[in-house]
Amino acid sequence: MSRFALRSHMERTRTESLFFVLASTGIALGTLVAVSWVAGFTHVLHRLETVDPVWFASAFGAQILAYVGYVLAYREVARVEDGCDLPTRNVVAAVTAGFGPFVARGGFAVDVHAFKQAGLSDHEVRTRVLGLGALEYALLAPAACVVAIQLLAEHRQTPPLGVTLPWAITVPLGFAAALWAVGHRESLRSRGGLVRHLAHALDSIHVLKCLFVRPRHALGPLGAAIYWFGDIFCLWACLQAFTHGTPNISLLLLGYATGYALTRRTLPLGGAGAVEALLPFALSWCGISLAAAVLAVFTYRVFNLWLPIVPAALGLRSMKAALLAP
Numbered sequence: 001m002s003r004f005a006l007r008s009h010m011e012r013t014r015t016e017s018l019f020f021v022l023a024s025t026g027i028a029l030g031t032l033v034a035v036s037w038v039a040g041f042t043h044v045l046h047r048l049e050t051v052d053p054v055w056f057a058s059a060f061g062a063q064i065l066a067y068v069g070y071v072l073a074y075r076e077v078a079r080v081e082d083g084c085d086l087p088t089r090n091v092v093a094a095v096t097a098g099f100g101p102f103v104a105r106g107g108f109a110v111d112v113h114a115f116k117q118a119g120l121s122d123h124e125v126r127t128r129v130l131g132l133g134a135l136e137y138a139l140l141a142p143a144a145c146v147v148a149i150q151l152l153a154e155h156r157q158t159p160p161l162g163v164t165l166p167w168a169i170t171v172p173l174g175f176a177a178a179l180w181a182v183g184h185r186e187s188l189r190s191r192g193g194l195v196r197h198l199a200h201a202l203d204s205i206h207v208l209k210c211l212f213v214r215p216r217h218a219l220g221p222l223g224a225a226i227y228w229f230g231d232i233f234c235l236w237a238c239l240q241a242f243t244h245g246t247p248n249i250s251l252l253l254l255g256y257a258t259g260y261a262l263t264r265r266t267l268p269l270g271g272a273g274a275v276e277a278l279l280p281f282a283l284s285w286c287g288i289s290l291a292a293a294v295l296a297v298f299t300y301r302v303f304n305l306w307l308p309i310v311p312a313a314l315g316l317r318s319m320k321a322a323l324l325a326p
Contacts, residue, residue: 012102017102017313017316018102020101020102020103020104020269021101021102021309023269024101024102024269024270024272024273025101025272025306027269027272027273028272028273028276028298028301028305030273031273031276031277032276032294032298034277035276035277035280035281035290035294036291036294038290039280039290039291039293039294040291043289043290043291044291044294044295046291047242047289047291047292047295048242048295050242050244051241051242051295052240052241052242052244053241054241055237055238055240055241056237056238056241056299056303058233058237059233059234059235059237059238059241059299059300059303060234060303060307062229062230062231062233062234062237063230063231063234063303063304063307063308064230065226065229065230065233066226066227066228066229066230066231066234066304067095067096067099067227067230067308068223068226068230069222069223069224069225069226069227069228069229069230070095070223070224070227071088071091071092071095071223072219072220072222072223072226073132073135073219073220073221073222073223073224073227074086074091074094074095074111074132074223075088075091075219075223076211076217076219076220076223077128077131077132077135077207077211077220078091078115078118078128079217080128080131080207080210080211080214080217080220081207081210084115084118084119084120086114086118089318090114090117090118090318090319090322091114092315093114093314093315093316093318093319093322094110094111094113094114094315094319095315096308096311096312096314096315097110097312097313097315097316097319098110098111098265098312099264099265099270099304099305099308099312100270100308100309100312100313100315100316101269101270101272101305101306101309101312102269102312102313102316103268103269103270104268104269105268106265106266106267106268107264107265107266107270108129108132108133108265108266110316110319111128111129111132112125112129113319114319115128115129117319117322123203126204127203127204127207128204128207129204130201130203130204130207131204131205131207131208131211133204133265133266134204134205134207134208135208135211135220135221135224136224136227136265138208138212138221138224139221139224139225139228140228140257140260141167141171141174141175141257142171142175143228143253143257144167144171144253144254144257144258145167145168145171145172147167147250147253147254148163148164148165148167148168148254149168150250151164151250151251151254152164152165152168158251158285158286158287159251159254159255159285159286159287160285163254163258163282163285163286164254167254167257167258178202178205179205181198181202181205182202182205182206182209231304232252232253232256234300234303234304235252235256235296235297235300236249236252238295238296238297238299238300238303239252239283239288239292239293239296241296241299242292242295242296242299243288243289243292243296247288248286248287251286251287251288252283252286252288254286255279255282255283255285255286255288256279256282256283258282258285258286259275259278259279259280259281259282259283260275260278260279264304264305270305271305272305275297275301276297276298276301279293279297280293280294280296280297281293283296283297
């Protein structure tokens with residue numbers, strides 16, 4: 001049993017991967033029932049009976065756009081600092097596989113294999129994987145910070161201070177500390193212990209800086225922006241289907257960012273269960289009906305997790321084939 005649990009996604013058989021898909025499905029459905037119970041089954045059923053499915057086509061298209069954006073961002077992270085110019089096919093395979101519900105260690109474990117297959121050293125692999133995660137937050141966190149400050153200035157009662165203040169305070173402090181540390185990472189590298197490991201981690205922030213200041217890597221931040229736009233629009237369209245009114249964009253963005261304290265690519269099994277549990281409550285804290293949020297988030301997950309299972313499986317098979325190739 002321990003060997004089964006410790007085996008990586010690249011070593012698992014189709015049957016084992018199917019087991020993880022079924023387990024993810026069970027976790028997600030169980031979470032849906034639990035959160036629906038909190039929201040009230042009667043309220044949830046009422047929202048379900050009045051659904052406007054025309055918005056689902058927009059949600060589907062937005063999710064395709066989100067994947068295109070992530071492919072662009074991924075490719076630029078790989079090639080930054082004269083790294084590796086991954087073929088588009090390999091990038092698509094790694095991106096789709098990384099969002100699959102059968103990766104027990106999270107999508108970044110897929111990225112480690114992809115960058116290693118491209119011939120990067122262990123340090124370069126670690127730097128790019130962390131840099132990819134930093135690029136995800138480099139756009140979402142400032143946007144949430146600006147919205148939080150705006151809502152605080154307007155003296156809104158919704159969302160509560162427990163949601164807005166952390167974004168308004170910690171994001172500027174965190175970015176300032178990171179920029180200062182990046183400028184001193186070489187002096188930190190000469191020291192031992194945890195400080196030296198911190199210097200290595202800061203190399204990923206340097207990668208992020210290169211993406212933003214070098215025009216030839218402009219597709220990296222642009223791709224990340226497209227990804228977030230597509231994913232948030234997908235959720236917006238799903239909410240529109242169950243609320244029958246345009247959700248406030250500022251409140252939606254803050255609720256989305258709060259519900260994704262960890263992005264779904266970093267979470268095990270594509271975030272199955274965790275996203276279904278956290279995101280509806282985060283949206284409800286921002287003034288959206290919990291009953292509508294439960295159904296909207298579940299539908300949103302159909303588009304960004306369950307429908308892409310087939311391309312994710314094909315992407316993983318492509319990576320395995322490349323690993324076995326002479």
